[in-house]
Amino acid sequence: MQAQSQSLDHLNCYRLPWNYSDNGISWLEPTTKCNLRCEGCYRDLEHPVHKTLEEVRADLEVFRRLRKSDCMSIAGGDPLVYPHIVELVRMVREMGWKPIINTNGVALTESLLAELKKAGAFGFTFHIDTSQNRPRAKGWSETQLNAVRQHYAEMLARVGGLTCSFNATISARTLDEMPALVAWAGEHADIVQTMVFILFRSPSLDGDFDFYARGRKLNFGGTYKETEWGGGESVFAADAVAKIRQADPAYQPAAYLNGTINPDSFKWLLADRVVLDGQTVGFATAKFMEMVQTASHMARGRYLYYASPRTTARGKSAVFLSALFDKGMRRILWRMLGRMAANPLRLFKRAHMQSLMIIQPVNFEADGRQDMCDGCPDMTVHEGKLVWSCRLEELHKHGCFVDSVPRPSLH
Numbered sequence: 001m002q003a004q005s006q007s008l009d010h011l012n013c014y015r016l017p018w019n020y021s022d023n024g025i026s027w028l029e030p031t032t033k034c035n036l037r038c039e040g041c042y043r044d045l046e047h048p049v050h051k052t053l054e055e056v057r058a059d060l061e062v063f064r065r066l067r068k069s070d071c072m073s074i075a076g077g078d079p080l081v082y083p084h085i086v087e088l089v090r091m092v093r094e095m096g097w098k099p100i101i102n103t104n105g106v107a108l109t110e111s112l113l114a115e116l117k118k119a120g121a122f123g124f125t126f127h128i129d130t131s132q133n134r135p136r137a138k139g140w141s142e143t144q145l146n147a148v149r150q151h152y153a154e155m156l157a158r159v160g161g162l163t164c165s166f167n168a169t170i171s172a173r174t175l176d177e178m179p180a181l182v183a184w185a186g187e188h189a190d191i192v193q194t195m196v197f198i199l200f201r202s203p204s205l206d207g208d209f210d211f212y213a214r215g216r217k218l219n220f221g222g223t224y225k226e227t228e229w230g231g232g233e234s235v236f237a238a239d240a241v242a243k244i245r246q247a248d249p250a251y252q253p254a255a256y257l258n259g260t261i262n263p264d265s266f267k268w269l270l271a272d273r274v275v276l277d278g279q280t281v282g283f284a285t286a287k288f289m290e291m292v293q294t295a296s297h298m299a300r301g302r303y304l305y306y307a308s309p310r311t312t313a314r315g316k317s318a319v320f321l322s323a324l325f326d327k328g329m330r331r332i333l334w335r336m337l338g339r340m341a342a343n344p345l346r347l348f349k350r351a352h353m354q355s356l357m358i359i360q361p362v363n364f365e366a367d368g369r370q371d372m373c374d375g376c377p378d379m380t381v382h383e384g385k386l387v388w389s390c391r392l393e394e395l396h397k398h399g400c401f402v403d404s405v406p407r408p409s410l411h
């Protein structure tokens with residue numbers, strides 16, 4: 001499945017400057033324990049382990065030595081079942097990163113949320129989708145799960161000051177529901193800062209391969225399972241772009257990370273929309289993205305990943321300022337002024353910036369090569385080295401990353 005994507009040319013987008021040693025974000029896994037079991041999850045949940053706080057500190061020291069980043073994603077497993085989560089958030093903050101808690105939300109209570117905020121949490125990314133069979137939402141569709149998303153967004157808004165993001169894994173079976181998620185996020189741009197769509201991948205969807213570790217052939221079936229939920233077909237970034245446009249026809253991604261093999265594959269595709277009064281006024285341009293990353297790096301020595309709700313609520317100022325330098329942003333400014341002229345009450349309403357992101361993880365090429373995200377933001381630490389977090393299980397199980405070799409054709 002690969003839709004033609006109108007006017008989506010990587011050379012017209014801003015190539016995010018994130019790289020191996022200087023990035024917007026890094027990925028920390030204090031635990032492999034989880035309280036849900038998502039379809040297609042590749043973490044070993046049969047033998048869950050918590051790291052000690054000292055082991056996690058050692059991982060953070062590796063990051064500090066090898067890589068700059070703005071944010072630290074605290075993931076897992078589910079980090080809220082990690083017994084030292086509050087101390088860990090404090091430690092991450094004290095070491096100079098913005099702590100972002102990547103959780104399914106099941107273990108989150110208002111009192112834990114208040115404690116985490118006090119410890120220095122910058123924000124949450126809630127992973128919510130139909131692959132999870134959540135206890136109180138069994139059989140719910142993606143669209144129905146918007147009620148669960150709203151529950152967490154409102155919980156964060158009540159506490160205030162925390163950035164709120166959602167991840168949803170999208171498979172061929174759930175692709176058609178993407179527009180409902182995009183529309184819901186737009187209606188709640190005042191309390192939802194980011195919506196991320198992660199496209200479900202499985203090696204078996206990309207071809208017929210044998211797998212080897214250090215020259216030894218493996219039974220790889222148990223590591224990355226293709227499940228019925230996966231829909232039996234790969235979904236690509238262009239398919240997701242077409243779906244988002246059904247909900248928001250103006251949708252125009254402006255920044256990206258390419259693949260390590262294909263310079264024109266969109267592994268991370270980022271769009272920022274300006275929403276006023278529940279309606280999209282326009283999508284930020286590639287030049288705007290470049291100005292934000294460059295200004296952040298010049299001012300703070302780090303590329304920006306998540307912005308605070310206070311910053312994203314300054315959509316009007318962002319448009320006014322950037323319009324001084326960029327023709328594309330001037331067009332958004334005129335449109336915004338037009339909307340305010342049509343309804344002067346909008347003069348007193350905030351315009352919110354909201355990010356829509358598509359992530360298309362590893363692809364297996366026909367010749368067996370693996371197209372990873374170039375400038376991977378989700379690098380984690382394994383035995384003192386930076387490695388792709390999406391392939392950590394290969395290191396745990398086989399001691400190295402696995403090679404894929406196409407099976408000889410019988411014809």
Ligand code: SF4
Nearest residue numbers: 361373376378389390
């Ligand atoms: S390479 Fe893997 S870990 Fe890195 S950003 Fe892509 S999917 Fe995530």
